[in-house]
Amino acid sequence: MIQIDIDPAQLVPSLGAIELTQKEINAAAHRAHQRTAKAVQRHVLKALSKELETKNNKAMRRRIVLKRRDGKFSLFVGLNDLPVSSLKGRMKQVSNGVVFRSQRFEKAFIAKMPSGKKSAWRRRNKNRNSLVEVKTPIQSDADSAIRRQIYDDIVELFRHHFETDIKGRLAKKAAKL
DSSP states (O other): OEEEOOOGGGTHHHHTOTTSOHHHHHHHHHHHHHHHHHHHHHHHHHHHHHHHTBSSTHHHHTTEEEEEETTEEEEEEOOSOEEGGGBOSOEEEETTEEEETTEEEETEEEEEOTTSOEEEEEESSSSTTOEEEOEEOOHHHHHHHHHHHTTTTHHHHHHHHHHHHHHHHHHHHHHHO
């Protein structure tokens, strides 16, 4: 979970936003928090999709949950194992299993289901219909991608959104006079 807490009170004097009321500054900070949170969510999705080489963003989009409360936001990224069918790459049937991205899955086989989904499957027990799709771990790759991509840029991103909003409010106030 990524938690971010940025204090906009430190940025206000440097922006020359003294003519704005506290209510307007709080509104600008709220909007900057929201825009920063959505931007971080997009950046995480893009970084994970690129690092893990997913076929589409749908598998990863469902795993990224954004929570905003009281000027703080937290981003939860589900890093449990992904099904092999949602990742790019070619599966190869070998004598006693399946090889996918230099990872070997024992007692697995490649099959195309009636829905058209081709993937590696494994039986849970001796029952013919007890199939479960093979999943591959993604946690280590995803952790490193998130750390590289996100933590450096968050404060600068918030600062950009906050400055833009303050400048817009100052321009709007000057136009009314």
